[in-house]
Amino acid sequence: MEKKLTILDIATLSGVGKSTVSRFFNNGYVSQEAREKIQKVIEENSYAPNVFARGIKAKNNKFIGIIVPCLDSNTTSNILMALDSTLRVEGYTPLIINTNHNIELEKANLENLWRLNVEAIIVIATEVTQQHKDFIKRTKIPTVFVGQICSNGFSIVNHESAAGKKMGDYIGKSGLKNILYIGVDEKDIMVGKNRRDAVFKVLAKYDVNITEIKSDFTFETTEKLILEYLKNNKPDCIISATDNMAFGAIKAIHSCGFNIPKDISIAGFGGYKVSEIISPRLTTIKFDNEKTGKEAAYSIIKLINNIPIPKIQKIEFDFIKGESVSHLSF
Template identity: 80%
Template sequence: MKKRLTILDIANLSGVGKSTVSRFFNNGYVSPEAREKIQKVIDENSYAPNLFARGIKARNNKFIGIIVPCLDSNITSDILMVLDSNLREAGYIPLIINTNHNIELEKANLENLWRLNVEGIVVISTEVTEEHKDFIKRTKVPTLFVGQICSNGYSILNHEEAAGKKIGEYIGKSGRKNILYIGVDESDITVGVKRRDAVFKALSKFDVKIQEIKSDFSFETTEKLILEYLKDKRPDCIISATDNMAFGAIKAINHYGLTVPKDISIASFGGYKVSEVISPKLTTIRFYNDETGKNAAKTIIQLINGEKIPKIQKIEFDFVEGESVSKI
């Protein structure tokens, strides 16, 4: 981990006094010549002032930033609770920021956390952009992505290929022929591409017809999409990229007086606890969210300590054979 510059370091590198650097950061008077020297050092070292400087020490402050896309997701909540408790047990203080699926806000908060001088950052991510990659390269702050792969960073994600294959083969062997897949945008590489492609690849071995629509992870949007779809189409099976979207599809199915699985079978990914309570019980993939949370806490601490770890860690799953898929 690259050592952060102190005000004294900047003063020495720029050849001015420490008080001059302090005035620079506090908008006091600094001669144009001195200001230019200080700015040059800042630019060359990608220095960001520590906004916590007056309240905590600049080094070993024990703060770890956690950026999440939402707080109402079962999976995100499960991971976050375990991650938070494990970090606290290790003596760290989590700073949790919710972005409400706003990728621009996520990128802005990466910068904010860096300026707050946190020791590390965990991003429970739905998308990795070039700006994310640039942040890793530019700041060198230990950063871990959960749920997505960052090519020049460290990632923990679900074993999408194996999970998608399992669901695809199960539906193929069930004898379902006319299948609707509810996916999400390809900007989410993990769910929108890898999960979807694994399902489609497995189904390609069977004599099936597949159609696809894309939702936005929400119950409400999915319900509306399926209500429209079922006006003139009748798949005999729906595969949903998440349990939450599957619930929206089930509500739409019931709206037309149809039942699961008699009229339309349904399977999904998520393994939410409520999936076992609804009737019929949902056939789904349950990822080990607790393990993800524990590994995320352990991994970010290892990164902070400069330990060598794998670039990518994959989390396994259980296949939950519920009652929502009928076999021919």
């Protein structure tokens, strides 16, 4: 495999200085004689300049770094598609990095994107650490967090308190008494704490018993946890922190021979398209992920252009009244 020419190689072969070659590629002034020498070397060696590397080093390069925790999440993919398409329409080039839920890799890639001289960074976050806050303070690079609140940055989040209250009130009024809530780690402040706390706060006003177990967002783990739980327990209703986890719970419920909602009711958060076509249709909170993606794109562009935006933007939701919850009191 032939070694790819560098700018220094071209300068040596052309008999000109490295700075002259650099000016040639960046449309600076180069004498006609030097230009012809450089062009001859390029043609003889079929040299193709790295347009990406040249562009990203320039000021106002239109590159925006996007860090995502995964690519197989329904929520993340919907946000990302709207974000990507909106940025491209506005003339920006997204650089998407997947961290596979590795928080250390996420923090390292913040630094990498900053060193690459991107104009701004968007983080679809599951956690905000002190290192994230220190990065914002130190670099001053325009950064928007999606899904989590960064106290010294800009954030776009779902209206978790209102959504949790809506779900808690609906289940409380249904007359179902023994409630199982399956949530996630509180390190995820918005889902693991704020969403959960809002549900619990409202349910506390009703005459119900609440049990809680924690999963990891995945279908598989949730299915195993619910299968184990149902060996010795039978809740009236399972509230899942996400629709994906609710699907795992649904499979476990069916595996144990129970009927939904006759034997066990179930509800979730997310509002995925598949939630509307399963039978019975899932009762859930539908978040507007497309709007979240678009708002993230427009917000980061405003920050790049020094246009003020709110520190925290909350995305509203729709309540989907499916058929997966019994209505004993209705």
